[in-house]
Amino acid sequence: MSGIHPFRVLRAKPLWIANGVITGVLALLFTVFYVGANVDPVDHMKNLPVGLVNADKGATVGGEQVNLGARITESIKKSTAGGDKIDWKVMDEKEMKAELGKGKLYGALVVPADFTSATTALTGAATAGTPTRPTLTVLTNQSAGSVGSSLARAVTTQAAESASLQVGKELTAQSGTRQAELPAAARILLVDPAAVTVEDGHPLDSHSGLGLTAFYYALVLVVCGMLSANVISGQVDHALGYTHNDMGPLRLHRPLIRATRVQTLAVSSTLMAGLSLLMGSLVMVGAVGLMGMHAAHLPLLWLFSVCAIAVSGIGALSLLAVFGTPGMLVVTLVFIGMAVPTANATTPIQALPGFYRFLAEFEPLRQITGGIRSILYYDAQADAGLSRGWVMMAVGLAAAALFGFGMTGWYDRKGLHRIPAGTEPEKTAAPA
Template sequence: MSGIHPFRVLRAGPLWITNGVITGVLALLFAVLYVGANIDPVDHMKKLPVGLVDADKGATAGGEHINLGTRITESIIKSPASGGGIDWKVMGEKEMKEELGEGRLYGALVVPADFSSSATALTSTAATGTTGTSARPTLTVLTNQSAGSMGSSLARAATTQAAESASRQVGEELTARNAAGQAKLPVAARVLLADPAAVTVRDGHPLDSHSGLGLTAFYYALVLVVCGMLSANVISGQVDHALGYTHNDMGPLRLHRPLVRATRVQTLAIGSTVMIGLSSLMGTLVMAGAIGLMGMDAAHLPLLWLYSVCAIAVCGIGALALLAVFGTPGMLVVTLVFIGMAVPTAGATTPIEALPGFYRFLAEFEPLRQITGGLRSILYYDAQADAGLTRGWVMMGAGLAVAALFGFGVTAWYDRTGMDRIPVETKPGKTAVPAQGAARPGTP
C-alpha cells in the first residue's frame, strides 16, 4: 500500500494538462457553436420563404383598367432591398394558407381583391377633401409563429418593410394621376395620397395559448433527445456493473458483481435491448409530465406517444454506439453530437435560412432538427406528412441504421482483433490475480 498522501496528485502535471485541454476545448466549442449560430441572423439570412399573394381584381380609372396589385408584386420581387434574404413565393390564397399550415412559410404579404378599387377611389375623394381612414386600401402581413418565433419575426419585419415601400409606390402613382389638382388638395389629403395603404399584421396560422408561441415542439424534442442521451450513459454503466466489469458506488457502499464474460458486441446488444425496453416508459412519462401535469396543448396522442418512444430509442442507441466505440471519452462525443451541435441547428430559435453555411450543413442530419420537424407536424399541423412528419420518420430510421452499423461494426472489429472486454488475467492460460479490496465470492 502506497504511503503517498492523496492530495499529492494535485502536483501531477498530466492531471492538470489533460483536464485543462478537454474542458478548454469544450468551452471553446460550445461558445463557437451557440454564439456563432445566433450572432447575426439578419446578415446570414438567405432565401427565407415568404408568401406573396396578389388577389387584386383591378379597377377602372379614367377609362383605363389598372391593377396596382400586379405592379406591387412585380416591384417587390425585382427589388434588391431584401438582398436575397427573402425568397418571395408568388401564389394564390389557397396555396398560401396550405403552406402556412404546413410550416413551409414564415409569413406572407397579401394584396386584397379590392386594393385597386380602394386606391383609385381615394383619388376622387381626396379632391373633395373627404378622405378618411375607412377608404384606405389595405395590405395584410401574415405571421407564422408555428414555423419558429425568430423566423416569423424576421419575415414580419421584411414583409412590413416591403408593404410600406409598396404603399409609397402606389402613392406616387396616385399623386401623378391627380397632379392637376394636387395644389388645391388639403394638406391631410396630400399626405394620405403620398402613403395611402394601411398595413395590418395578423397571425396566419394561430396556435393554442399553451403552445409556447411555437416553441413547445422544440422543447419537447429536446427532452426526448436528452432522455435518450442521458439514459444511454446510465444504462451503459449499469450493464457494465451487471456483467461485473465495473463496480457501482451507491453513496458510501461499493457494490461489485462476479465477472460475466461478454464481448463488446454482446455488451452493446444488451444495452440496446434495455434502451428499447425503457423507451416506452420514458416516452409515457414525458407525455404525462408535459401534457398531463403542465397542460401543453397536443393532439394525435397515440401518434405522439409512438413518435416519442421511437425518438428516445434511436437517440439512446446512437449514444450507446458512441460510448461503445469511444469508451470513456464517448460521453463528450455524445454531448457534442446530441446537444452541442444540435441545439443551434434545430431551426427552433434561429431559422435554418438565417444560419451560417456550416450550421445549415449540420442541420441536414443533426437529430434534434429532424425530431423537432416531426413534432411540429404532430402538434401544430394536424400530423400532415408533408409538414415534417415523413422526414422525421425517415431520418430516425436512417439514424438508427447508421448507429447500428457504426456501433456493431466497430465493436465487432475490436473483438476480432483481440481488443475484447475479457480481462487479460482471466483469459485461458493466464493466472488470475485478485484485486485489492475485491468482494468475497458470493457477495453482491
C-alpha cells in the same frame, strides 16, 4: 497502500494538461456552436421563404383596367434591395394558407381584393368625411419559429411600406392639378396611401409556448435518450461484473460475466428499447397531463416519442461503446452541442452560417423537432416534417447500428477485449 497523500496527485502535470485540454476544447466548441450560430442571423439570412399574395381584383380608372396589387407584387419580386435574403414565393391565398399550415413559410404579404379600388378612390372628387385607407396585410407564422417569423415580419413590413410609398408617388403624379380639389385628409394619404396591418397567419393554442413547445418537447426526448444511455451503459457494465457500483458509502460488485463488446452493446440496446416505452409515456404524461401542453394525435405523439428516445439512446450507446470514456463528450457534442443551434427552432436554418446549415441536414434534434412540430401544429401532415422525421430516424438507427456493432465487432475480432483472458477485476468488499 502506498502511503502517498492523495493531494499529491495535484502536482502531476499530465493530470492538469489532459483535463485542461479536454475542458478547454469543450468550452471552446460549445461557444462556437451556440454563439457562432446566433451572433448575426440577419447577416447570414439567405432565402427565407415568405409568401407574396395578390388578391387584388383591380378597378377601371379613366377607361383603363388597373391592378395596383400586381404592380406591387411584381416590384417586390424584382426588387434587389433585400438581395437573396428573402425568397419571395408568389402564390394565391389558398396556397399561402396551406404553406403556412405546414411551416414552409415564415410569413406572407397579402394585397387585399379591394386594394386598387380603395386606393384610386383617394384621387376622386372632393367628398365629405375621411377617405377609406387601403391596407396591406403582413402575416406572421410563429409555429415555424419565433425568430424566423420575426425576421420575416420585419422584412415584409418594410417591403409593404416601401410599396405604399411607391404607389403614392404614382398616384400623386397621375392626379396632377386635381390634388387641389381633394380633401386635406386625402392629399395626406395620397403620399403614403396603404396602411400596413400585422396578423397571425397560423394561430396556435395558448398552451403552445408561442411555437416553442415542439422544440422543447423534442429536446426532452433527445436528452432522455442521451442521459439514459450513460446510465444504462454503466448499469450493464455493473451487472456483468466489469465495474463497481458506488451507492453512497457502499461499493457494490458482482461476479464477472464475460461478454464480448458486441454482446454488451446488444444487451444495452435491448434495455434502451424496452425502457423507451416507459420514458416516452412519462414524457407525454408530464407535458400534456401535468403541464397542460396543447397536443393532438396523442397515439402518434406517443409512438414518435418512444422511437425518438430509442434512436437517440441507441445512437449514444454506440458512441459510448466505440469511444469508451471519451464517448460521453462525443455524445454531448453530437446530441446537444451541435444539435441545439441547428434544430431550426430558435433560429431558422436560412439564418445560419453555411457550416451550421450542413450540420442541420443530419443532426438528430432537427429531424425530431420537425416531426413533433408536424404532430403538434400542423395536423400531423406528412410533408410538414413528419415524413422526414421518420425517415431520418430510420437512417440514424441504421447508421448507429452499423457503426456501433461494426466497430465493436472489429474490436472483438482483434482480441481487444475489455478484460484480457486470465485476469479478473480487483475485488472490493463492501464495508460492514
